[in-house]
Amino acid sequence: MTDKNKFHGDVGRFLTGQDARSRTARYKRYKQEKGYKPDTFARAEFFGINRINKLLGRKDCVGIRIYYGKTHEDVDGNVVDDGQGELKSRLVLVGVRADGTDIFDDPTGRKDPGDGDALGDGFECPRHCGNPPSSL
Template identity: 80%
Template sequence: MTDRKDKFHGDVGSFITGHDARARTTRFKKRKEEQGYKPDTFTRAEFFGSNRINHLLGRKDCVGIRIYYGKRHEDADENPVGDGEGELKSRMVIVGVRADGSDIFDDPTGLKDGGDGDALADGNTCPRHCPTR
């Protein structure tokens, strides 16, 4: 049995070719359309800036990031709205991860400030902000 700490380090993940990346994302889009979604009506990607990602990676004890699938209520312009309002949309939530596999964020509930940018979310979505080619 592999020790848990061996699974969380700076070299986890595989580089893939552009061809493989396009094939995977094309497969996703095709599957959604087979499920009845119209083209450009579902989120295919989110863009996050390098400064924001580097902020997470620069946190004490951070060896990588974990990307969660999440949902939030949004209006037609992708602005957050209250629960039950607008439309519930899929969005990414990115957090730093320690070598023991634990997420690096504190629950600021009850604290004076709201934390220091514990998690990253609300990137620019595609199809709204897709590559031009």
């Protein structure tokens, strides 16, 4: 049974810049120790504020859940049909209700108007990083 007070707008904590850099650097080192070259694995995805605000603005939304997902992409990063291109790890952002359910997840099997949307296919880093600090 889900604790109804568990999901609210203040879950999570802010990190210092140093802690954030340390965590992302640790991930990068781990991937390189596993044999990946620095620019061959995803380090992040960028999502625009308008898209995030639309997701947060959905009825009953108290926050966002971020899933790890997979999709097939061509060499330019465009989504292609299943079985074509390369299967890549990508993030999927979903609005969440106070009871912990995903907004697109309607237990009655009906979709409410405005529900059903999730956010994905952000700009993947390193392809679209700009010039991040070397630790990111």
